Amino acid sequence: MSRFLSGSLEGLRPYEAGEQPRDGEYIKLNTNESPYPPAPGVEQAVLAQAARLNLYPDPSQERLRRAAGELYGLDGSYVSVGNGSDENLALIFRTLCTDRPLAGPDVSYGMYPRLCKLFGIEHVVLPLREDFTINLDDYSGISANVCLANPNAQTGLYVPAEQIEAFVSANSGRLVIVDEAYIDFGGTSCAPLVKKYDNLIVVQTMSKSRSLAGARVGFTFACPELIAEVEAVRHSFNPYNVNGMSMAAALISLGRQDYFYQCTKKIVATRGHMTAGMQALGMQVLPSLANFVLAKSEKTGGRELYAELKRRGILVRHFSEERIDGFIRVTVGTQEQTDALLCTLADILKE
Numbered sequence: 001m002s003r004f005l006s007g008s009l010e011g012l013r014p015y016e017a018g019e020q021p022r023d024g025e026y027i028k029l030n031t032n033e034s035p036y037p038p039a040p041g042v043e044q045a046v047l048a049q050a051a052r053l054n055l056y057p058d059p060s061q062e063r064l065r066r067a068a069g070e071l072y073g074l075d076g077s078y079v080s081v082g083n084g085s086d087e088n089l090a091l092i093f094r095t096l097c098t099d100r101p102l103a104g105p106d107v108s109y110g111m112y113p114r115l116c117k118l119f120g121i122e123h124v125v126l127p128l129r130e131d132f133t134i135n136l137d138d139y140s141g142i143s144a145n146v147c148l149a150n151p152n153a154q155t156g157l158y159v160p161a162e163q164i165e166a167f168v169s170a171n172s173g174r175l176v177i178v179d180e181a182y183i184d185f186g187g188t189s190c191a192p193l194v195k196k197y198d199n200l201i202v203v204q205t206m207s208k209s210r211s212l213a214g215a216r217v218g219f220t221f222a223c224p225e226l227i228a229e230v231e232a233v234r235h236s237f238n239p240y241n242v243n244g245m246s247m248a249a250a251l252i253s254l255g256r257q258d259y260f261y262q263c264t265k266k267i268v269a270t271r272g273h274m275t276a277g278m279q280a281l282g283m284q285v286l287p288s289l290a291n292f293v294l295a296k297s298e299k300t301g302g303r304e305l306y307a308e309l310k311r312r313g314i315l316v317r318h319f320s321e322e323r324i325d326g327f328i329r330v331t332v333g334t335q336e337q338t339d340a341l342l343c344t345l346a347d348i349l350k351e
């Protein structure tokens with residue numbers, strides 16, 4: 001540790017992103033990217049923008065805010081655009097969450113505790129129930145703000161939008177942040193509810209369901225007052241946070257709802273096939289509404305299964321947190337990738 005490191009950062013353990021291997025060909029099912037390419041037209045739009053890289057992008061992000069809002073019947077004043085959800089979460093935490101603790105489940109997205117540490121926010125950890133579900137009653141008796149991923153990261157389990165609405169409505173004194181990175185794979189979004197509730201923030205990303213992980217574009221949906229505050233911080237930090245090529249890619253992509261539905265529909269179908277195939281091999285699979293499943297076999301540990309799959313050319317994710325260290329998390333890829341995975345699993349698990 002240098003003698004210059006900020007005192008509050010002592011002991012910060014950075015988020016460990018999934019491997020992005022450069023050392024060979026893997027079937028890559030470890031970081032919940034889409035197996036399908038960006039929407040038709042994205043590549044040309046990015047190339048056209050590349051010719052204008054001498055200019056700054058539009059810091060108001062007006063067109064993209066309007067296009068994202070339209071998905072949920074909101075105008076642009078309900079939307080802020082970030083360099084991925086990760087940046088949006090940072091802006092929200094910094095702008096709106098530093099004055100009281102923030103509560104969330106023990107098994108969830110690893111960025112939440114890191115961002116809390118960065119911004120000096122106390123992170124209150126509430127365990128998921130035995131079956132890995134989130135029960136919002138657990139969040140009732142406290143005064144902390146709440147940040148949930150829905151469907152939840154690592155488990156794929158989903159809390160119905162009506163339950164979230166009831167909670168938001170009954171807790172108007174505190175902020176509820178719903179991270180909907182995986183909402184397009186079967187859940188119902190809470191985004192339209194930001195018109196009705198000024199204590200609700202919904203975060204979405206183009207990284208998973210819209211095949212744009214490399215572009216880094218995410219959206220914050222909230223009432224105009226909260227958005228204006230987040231925007232003031234964004235403009236004080238990095239007004240050009242979304243580059244011109246990514247903005248162009250995002251705009252084209254949002255215009256191709258047909259392609260988006262086609263891709264998410266395939267992923268949902270393949271998720272069913274993958275779940276059934278794993279169950280047929282005797283594995284336990286949590287019921288997922290995301291583009292991944294959390295699964296385990298009694299025959300081998302999670303880390304061992306991850307390593308054995310990697311040895312055979314298939315990359316999945318293993319988390320060493322105690323409650324889920326027996327599991328592997330597997331991204332839903334193409335049908336062909338899933339068939340290859342199931343064959344390899346069958347081979348590994350046959351005594």
Ligand SMILES: *Cc1c(COP(=O)(O)O)cnc(C)c1O
Pocket residue numbers: 083084085086087109149153179181204205206207213216217218
């Ligand atoms: C992937 C993911 C993010 C990050 O999304 P980016 O837009 O790629 O930064 C945020 N939250 C959850 C729950 C995620 O799974």
